[in-house]
Amino acid sequence: MNPKTWTLRQQVERSIAAVALVIVIIWPAAGWSSYWSHTILLETFIFGMAAASLVFLSAYGGMVSLAQTALFGMAGIILGNLATEGGPGGTSKGLHLGWDPTLALVLTIVFTTMIGLIGGAVASRSSGIYFLMITLTYSVIATYTLGQVTKISGFSGIGGINRYTPGWIGDILAHPNRLYYIALGVTLFAYALIRYLVRTPFGIALQGVRDEPVRAASLGFNVPLHRTLAFGFGAFLAALAGVLYAWFAGQVAPGDVDLPQTINLLIMAVIGGLLRIEGAWIGALVFFLMQNYITTSTHVPLLGFGGTLFGGSFNTLIGIIFLAIVVVSPDGLMGLWGRLFQTRRRAEGGERPATPAAEPAN
């Protein structure tokens, strides 16, 4: 941890990260805008984590998964079924098992991870564009299944989940800052876990499978098994995000996992960049800033439109921005950031190259 041995890029990035971390930690305590801390930043943490599971699979497994939104929503639905109670004051839909919220929380994450392992096993012999197509069908099938199977969800979904939080968390409706700090903590945990996992023997083998599946197979690595386990880990991350989302929104419905939502998560991941984990949260932040400010602004500089574009809504705008990013920089903002340092490096005649172990994604 000696800053003098870091490259310039590492120094800059780690300084920014440290400052950002301090800001988000003191944000609610400092009494800054609670709209930000309870909406924009919270959504950034939650959806950033879901997007991080997508980026993890893409960057380290070579699998662009569109099923993360479905897994995310399924976690919320499972939690709703297990934790909520029926009857007066309860919710109308779902199984109303009314189990202990802590037990429900653990089971939700276990079940979602298992669903991920099954889906991953089915898709594990595919990669690249085939994987994208198969996981997209998972996502759409999940939407229709949740909509059709009225016993567990139905089209209106399950509401009131945020009233059934574990006792050790307490009432998040009365104390929204608790959810903020929990989401922040889980986000940091997820980030650290991904960074740790990709350096374990499993993570290294996974990257080998990503780059050279044939060679990895001939060296004795079980390629489908590695992909399945990676997908299961992605489902675990999506489940964490899904539980937080269920507490944040209170209601989870098939509309939260439909095709537009699936694409929104992909847009967040692509805005940030599909090659670095950090990009997931940056992409989510940019997405929610645009969603919150551009759609309501009537004076957007340079564009000069009042919230609509060719008569369309925010989606037309985000579609055009998404298109522009994919056309200009397919690696997203992190790719642009990386290019900034590459040009510097060329100009200064070379810097110390980053070691592969320290910068596995670059």
Added chain:
Amino acid sequence: MSAIAARFPSRHEMGSFLSWRRLPVLIALGAVVFALIYVLFLSTIPGADGQGNWRTTTFGSAVHDPSSFLKIVLDSLTFAAALFIVASGFALIFGLMRVVNMAHGGFYLLAGYIAYEVQQGMTGQGFSLQSNEVNTWEWLVPLLVAAPCIAVVGYVMQQAFLRWNQGQELRQALITIAVSVIVADQIIAHFPRNVSGTQKFGGNAVDLTWPGWTDRFVDLHVGGVQYSLAKLVMIGIGIAVGVGLWVWLYKTKTGMVIRAGVDDEQMTSALGINIQKTFAIAFVVGCMLAALGAVVWASQSNISSGQDGQWLLNSLVVVIVGGMGSIFGAAAGAILFAFVANFGAVYLPTTGSDCCTQYSSILTFVLIALVLAFRPRGLFGKGT
């Protein structure tokens, strides 16, 4: 690359037939056989009290009610025809250019709404048309307007965004996703509108209307089945598209070039063939097939915003099950998917309190899982 990895499955392992490695195969076979026996013999209709058990279905078994069974078979074929028309366009584009056109569903929806506007404009009627108010031209002209419109949209997208990054599959898929987002939003903003074009209805469900002469039932002389002529016409259109594509791809020079391009793009190009022109032709034809499918299915059912995702799913399932980039695969995938979807909707148990739950979308997943478990590239997919 992963094809070699795909050669690792257990079916290539030596061993006796009843070894544990064969267990998944046996379970899958058993499930399929059970489903067949269930549909043919086991299922029953609800009792007089309306209650039922695991054997209770809407129509009972095929032996019990052959007429309903035949109708569902025909309904499945009708749906398969629409699926095939739409998905063969998707498969054509994917097979030649390796472009997963995520905007295919959006193009489908746009074509449906354009055709609807044209039909409303021609007949000058309100929202709902009766079949006897529509003649053959008033059905054909909307199709002949919608298909070229979609062809132009597809051509512009291909030339502007897909031509220069050939081979970057993920980037191309992301580009088509972006286009699909824009198209879906613009459809909600502008379609459908009333006849004078002053009022817009934010992507409401509307339907096209078959011409009047199709609005009657044909006696098939099998099990006393009376079947809608419009649906038989749909099956006919589906078969015609299939035969047309086969003749085009396998009996003409353009088709030969396209197949050569599928197998070895660089070599075809080196032989002095303008492969970019071929790509553009195939892309435009693929988009026009989405438009044709939209007009046909919107006349049978309806269109509304949100169906772009449904039809993207349909195309994906057909292509994943049938095998990527093969016309026969698309046909096989369409028929399998249509049968699973329709029979799942009718022949799953409808017991007591659980009368209205539909599990057919779970069956779709089961179908994909079964096919991919044994054929990772789909039924007709190539090994490489």
